[in-house]
Amino acid sequence: DETGAYLIDRDPTYFSPVLNYLRHGKLVINNDIAEEGVLEEAEFYNITELIRLVKERICHRERRPLKDSKKHVYRVLQFHEEELTQMVSTMSDGWKFEQLINIGSQYNYGNDEHAEFLCVVSRECGSSLNSNDIEPTDRAKVLQQKGSRM
Template sequence: MSTTSSAASNAEDGDLKLPLDASSYNGLKSTATPIVEANAKNGTTNSSGWVRLNVGGKVFQTTRSTLMREPGSFLHRLCQDEVDLPSDRDESGAYLIDRDAEFFSPILNYLRHGKLILNPGMSEEGILAEADFYNLPILSQMLLERIHEREHSAKSPLKFVYRVLQCHEEELASVVSAMSDGWKIVQVIPIHSSYSAYSTEQQQEYLCIVERECIDKDGQIPEGQDRAKLLQQRARRNKHPSF
């Protein structure tokens, strides 16, 4: 019995059995498109929503949900409106974006964490230009505040914290040598006591005025500076009673 008649007989009996001869399937062709190939054409790496972006020649990979975290942004529309906002892709299927790759990392980290993360030495103005391009107003505001604080700090004059130390003559050398942590001696003033004339054993005492640079963001005079000046004037009056 031939293969065709055998298959027909099996069909009539309600039990369809396919022939075991592999040559019978040579004429069949698959019409299914591989999942990896289809996702690559859409700029995604797999069906879970990973997206590749080619920014200025550097490829970044992140999730679609991360890019869609800021509604109305360029990246949100890129993932949501692929038909209304067509974009060129490279040979791997990654979206091509003609922007600076160096400043895209802070953009991506902001979408991931919701905060501004900068590498040392990175220009806030450069990231601000990218934040404006990608239409991220909250990030732009963060950068504007940071730039304002930086410029304000640069314009603020240096202020000093003053301290007054009282010591005996034999302690003066050790006090001077022990100065550290940015402290500097401004002036050493001898203190003349009214009882020194009656005692030859009493040691000479001194007031040491020391200072250290201090950045005060509120623009207020550091606490202790006025008191130090008053003590300095008092010591001068003790040294020169007619002053």
């Protein structure tokens, strides 16, 4: 303008950590602010030490496992009505009952006619490929065998 001032139109949310770094010499970024946005600001203003610090923080964040890095494995097991109690009572080793679906009943409850069910179970397992959770336990193998009638 006429006084010689320049208007720099940047995002104040991401400029705040840059300004605090220039004031105090420390990088402080609130949890609700993306480091990548602060990096863009640091690169725009060409603050090399701040660029290095933000890049280090981003690399550290990407290497650290997430708190919720567990994945769920789901299995669907098919069984007859008379096996329901045994199936539910033997389910353990981290398997959790999710849903029971009645897939058919002839309503003729003679000796040969029984309702059939699908049982959905889940289990948390770690995200690493070398995790012991991936190898099925003895009970999990029994559940697999019972569910293999499909």
